[in-house]
Amino acid sequence: xxxxxxxxASNNSNNERSTWxxxxxxxxxxxxxxxxxxxxxxxxxxIKIAKGEFVALLGPSGCGKSTILRLVAALEQVNSGRVTIxxxxxxxxxxxxRLGVAFQDHALLPWLTVEANLALPFHVAGQSVDKDRIAxxxxxxxxxxxxxxxxxxxxxxxxxxxxxARALAxxxxxxxxxxxxGALDAVTRQHMNIELQRIWSEQRITTLLVTHSVEExxxxxxxxxxxxxxxxxxxxxxxxxxxxxxxPAVQRTSEFHALADELTLALEPEPAA
Amino acid sequence: MSNAQEAWRTxxxxxxxxxxxxxxxELIGLNRLAGLSWPAFSTVIDYALQPxxxxxxxxxxGATFTTVAVGYVSGAVLGIVLAGAVHVVTWFRPGxxxxxxxxxxxxxxxxxxxxxxxxxxxxxxxxxxxxxxFFILYVxxxxxLNASSKTHRDLFQVLGARPSTRLMRLDFPAALPAMVGGxxxxxxxxxxxxxxxxWFGSSRGLGLLMVSAMQNFQIPLLWSAVxxxxxxxxxxFGLMSLLxxxxxxxxx
Numbered sequence: 174x175x176x177x178x179x180x181x182a183s184n185n186s187n188n189e190r191s192t193w194x195x196x197x198x199x200x201x202x203x204x205x206x207x208x209x210x211x212x213x214x215x216x217x218x219x220i221k222i223a224k225g226e227f228v229a230l231l232g233p234s235g236c237g238k239s240t241i242l243r244l245v246a247a248l249e250q251v252n253s254g255r256v257t258i259x260x261x262x263x264x265x266x267x268x269x270x271r272l273g274v275a276f277q278d279h280a281l282l283p284w285l286t287v288e289a290n291l292a293l294p295f296h297v298a299g300q301s302v303d304k305d306r307i308a309x310x311x312x313x314x315x316x317x318x319x320x321x322x323x324x325x326x327x328x329x330x331x332x333x334x335x336x337x338a339r340a341l342a343x344x345x346x347x348x349x350x351x352x353x354x355g356a357l358d359a360v361t362r363q364h365m366n367i368e369l370q371r372i373w374s375e376q377r378i379t380t381l382l383v384t385h386s387v388e389e390x391x392x393x394x395x396x397x398x399x400x401x402x403x404x405x406x407x408x409x410x411x412x413x414x415x416x417x418x419x420x421p422a423v424q425r426t427s428e429f430h431a432l433a434d435e436l437t438l439a440l441e442p443e444p445a446a
Numbered sequence: 447m448s449n450a451q452e453a454w455r456t457x458x459x460x461x462x463x464x465x466x467x468x469x470x471x472e473l474i475g476l477n478r479l480a481g482l483s484w485p486a487f488s489t490v491i492d493y494a495l496q497p498x499x500x501x502x503x504x505x506x507x508g509a510t511f512t513t514v515a516v517g518y519v520s521g522a523v524l525g526i527v528l529a530g531a532v533h534v535v536t537w538f539r540p541g542x543x544x545x546x547x548x549x550x551x552x553x554x555x556x557x558x559x560x561x562x563x564x565x566x567x568x569x570x571x572x573x574x575x576x577x578x579x580f581f582i583l584y585v586x587x588x589x590x591l592n593a594s595s596k597t598h599r600d601l602f603q604v605l606g607a608r609p610s611t612r613l614m615r616l617d618f619p620a621a622l623p624a625m626v627g628g629x630x631x632x633x634x635x636x637x638x639x640x641x642x643x644x645w646f647g648s649s650r651g652l653g654l655l656m657v658s659a660m661q662n663f664q665i666p667l668l669w670s671a672v673x674x675x676x677x678x679x680x681x682x683f684g685l686m687s688l689l690x691x692x693x694x695x696x697x698x
Contacts, residue, residue: 267603278595294605
């Protein structure tokens with residue numbers, strides 16, 4: 174099966190090698206349902222992300238935005254179209270340990286300390302553990318003193334920060350964030366957005382963020398793509414005009430509010446009467 | 447109520463329960479409520495704690511505990527290794543699952559005469575104990591290896607983990623609570639197997655002591671042997687429970 178995937182990728186790249194950091198090229202994906210039916214999750218989605226760009230994928234729940242992220246993460250296979258990361262198939266990148274991912278569920282291993290969790294990507298990649306890198310990451314996410322703690326001793330927000338630090342450990346080519354703060358309360362979530370903004374400004378890694386929060390998308394991303402549901406399609410693309418580094422105060426400007434209103438409206442195709 | 451108070455309460459109620467049980471045993475025995483074959487608790491203790499009887503009990507305990515230990519360890523290793531093997535090479539899992547169920551559904555008491563003929567009298571207990579323990583550990587390990595969350599499995603896939611890496615760094619650690627739980631329930635199962643084997647004519651052990659005491663109507667001896675076997679099994683079970691609690695805490 175693996176050989177098959179590689180063959181497919183090389184066949185495709187014969188046509189032309191994509192120069193985008195992430196290229197979701199006219200992709201459709203359907204899932205088989207019980208009873209022989211199938212559900213079209215996303216339909217002809219076309220997303221190009223440039224190197225070093227932060228793109229937020231915004232949509233209602235069940236619109237297929239997580240499916241797109243899972244296709245980029247090589248966790249699902251496309252039915253038609255193709256996905257490439259710097260011209261290569263996602264499965265090649267995952268196998269060479271070049272993908273960073275953080276989910277809504279922090280997915281830290283409860284039996285390991287924070288440090289050992291950050292060492293996991295090194296072990297999985299068969300590399301020697303870079304202690305300096307782990308210390309650097311802990312400081313980056315503001316948890317320098319918590320290396321010996323267990324995940325169960327941390328707050329929800331701290332766990333998500335460790336999870337993002339783990340995603341960054343091997344300096345991946347792309348960072349994939351699937352609603353990383355979706356399970357946090359509003360206040361913690363706001364804090365985490367400010368933290369992620371700071372962390373990202375220091376790394377400038379190509380990032381795809383899946384979220385259903387308009388404010389989160391606007392505050393963090395360079396570009397926001399709005400999706401409609403069933404089947405999932407990209408219906409709007411909005412360039413975020415705010416520069417970097419982006420101060421939290423940006424969220425209180427009238428321009429931010431106007432954009433937020435516009436995106437919220439785009440999310441609701443039939444506004445309530 | 448705080449956790450410490452809760453723990454003391456549980457401990458106190460447990461001690462009270464044991465005291466009530468022993469008191470009932472004593473009263474029934476003293477008043478001959480259950481006839482001649484039910485001695486008082488104090489009679490049994492008095493009988494067992496006579497120094498001249500120590501060598502006899504010592505030899506029997508040595509034999510039975512050896513059988514239990516050998517059966518327990520070999521059954522557990524077999525169960526864990528086989529569960530790990532079918533977890534990695536999934537295509538022969540259904541076959542091994544069925545084989546294990548079939549073996550388990552044969553009552554060991556029906557198997558014992560066969561084993562005596564096939565192997566020998568003294569090893570029958572080991573084999574029955576090992577079979578009992580094997581099944582428990584095979585099932586516990588098998589379900590434990592699938593206990594990791596979907597997100598954890600996704601994470602390992604995105605990180606590009608090889609199957610062996612995932613087994614050692616995710617599936618196996620995630621399976622530990624279930625495995626230790628299995629090891630706990632395997633303790634009485636190993637004792638059952640060992641003593642059952644000894645009933646069928648082993649030359650040594652607590653099981654032999656029970657059978658000969660029963661046939662010769664040596665009631666205090668019979669109860670002493672049963673008491674020693676049950677207490678040892680309960681103590682080991684309790685120790686494994688403590689281990690299980692600490693492993694579960696670690697995996698939470």
